Structure formats: structure tokens, C-alpha cells
Amino acid sequence: MYEFSIVEKLQKLEEDIQRHELKYHQKRVLVSKSFHFDAAHHLHCYEGKCKNLHGHTYQVIFGISGMVDEIGLVIDFGTIKEIWKSEIEIFLDHRYLNETLPKMNTTAENMVVWIYEKMEEALKKQTNDCRIEFVQLYETPTSYAEARREWMSHE
Template structure:
């Protein structure tokens, strides 16, 4: 139905599209990025196999919302990656997380709140004027098991 077409004339700014057309809307939008990390931990006061030292390949998914700038961009995915690498992953990847995180039982439920708080702090420091905020963080401990926190839950009580 649709054939392959080679673009002959690459769209040029200020000629084919004007700068005031780059921002299409004034709506809040959400961007999401996911990362993985490997870490070891054990649980305290737990009678099950997780009381023993063991490891996981965790997956964390961030949902961050805000308003687009004049170019139609809310937040560059590379900026999310930079925050992850510099502010959060350094405490988690290939670490024994029981000694890296604040005193807590290193359950997925506790860790996801800590990760949310770290991302929220980093976005506040960034303060780019786009009012970015963390909407959710989902932390997978296994491919089928995760803990999640949402902004509205964090702002209540």
C-alpha cells in the first residue's frame, strides 16, 4: 500500500517550518525511560529464601511528566539517563545494597520509594522551568514481580 520513499528535500527550519510551529501544544506529557542494574541483598526478619544473600537483575522504569519547551521537547531522554547514572545507579549497580542505601530492609517496596525520592530531588535541583515531576517509578525485582510508587501516593501522608 505504502511504498518506500527516499526523502529528497530535508525540511529546513525557518524555511519549511517556522520556529513558532515547533511547539505544537501546551499540555502536560509523560516520558518514560527504563534501566537495569545488578545488585545483591538480603532481607532481615524474613523467613524465606530471600533472608540469604542473593542477587537480582532489577529493572526500573521512570515516568516523568512536564510541559514542552519552545522546541516541543519536555525532557531529553539523555538527561534522564544522566540523572540515573550520576545520582542513583552509583548506589545500586553491582553493589551490596544493604550497605549502600539508608538503613532499611532492602525490599522492593522500600527501594522503589528511595529511587523515587532520588529522582524527585534531582529534578528539583535541575529546575529547568518545565515543571518536570516524577509521576511513577516501577521497580522489577524479577521479570514478573515489581513494586511501584506514584506521585499522588507520595504526596499524601
């Protein structure tokens, strides 16, 4: 049986732990955050069910890497959410993708690259030195497209 305990003394900064101890290492770390959105689209030049207007509940997963800062964070998960909400989701959620995205066939393969590029552009505006490592775009729970930094890099 697991024994539960109540914290007796809450750790205090500058008393129980010093500011310089908050950063534990100097390694690159990948953090990941996922989001969902609902959207409609149809495919051109495709002979199958997806040539007709239909919708999906998509899932997007971002992998972002960087060196931890002075308190041990790569990037605040809230910052990733702000970027998603203000710079990417507005073009996707409850939208007709053929209308709101740049001219393209709205395949998962095309969309994942567009989402990757939008996040990459937004991260360049951040003060930390984070970089996008991958984006996965699930069109269904078992089908996804992925864009990776090594495939997208213009370096």
C-alpha cells in the first residue's frame, strides 16, 4: 500500500535552494505540446472520399528544443499556447481550409509544412534560442503527416 505524506515545509527560494541551483544542467531538451482543432476541407485531383467536402478533428503536436534558461525552462508551455492561438489556430479552427490556407491542396502533407513554417517564424521572434524540431499533424487518430527540422532546414 502506498503511504501518503503531507509536505511539512515548503521549499523557499534563497533559503532552502539558491537561485543558481535552479538550473540543473546545460543540455538541449525537447518539450512537446499538442492541440486539437476542427476544420473542413476537400482535396483536388483525388479520386476517393476526400474529394468531397468533409471535416476532421485534427491533432497537432509540436516538438521544440532548446537549452534551458537560468531557471531550467526551455520555453514556457504557455508561450507555445499563445503562439498557437494567435498565429496558427486562427487560420485552422472551425475553418474551411481551402479558403484560409495559402493556395495548396489541403493534404496533411502540405498542411504540416505550413504549420511548421508558421511555428518556426514565431519562434524566431522569441528571446530564447528555441527551434522547432518536428510537427505532427494527425488527420485521424491513426493517420498523420510529420515535418522534421532536418528535412525543412534552410541552413
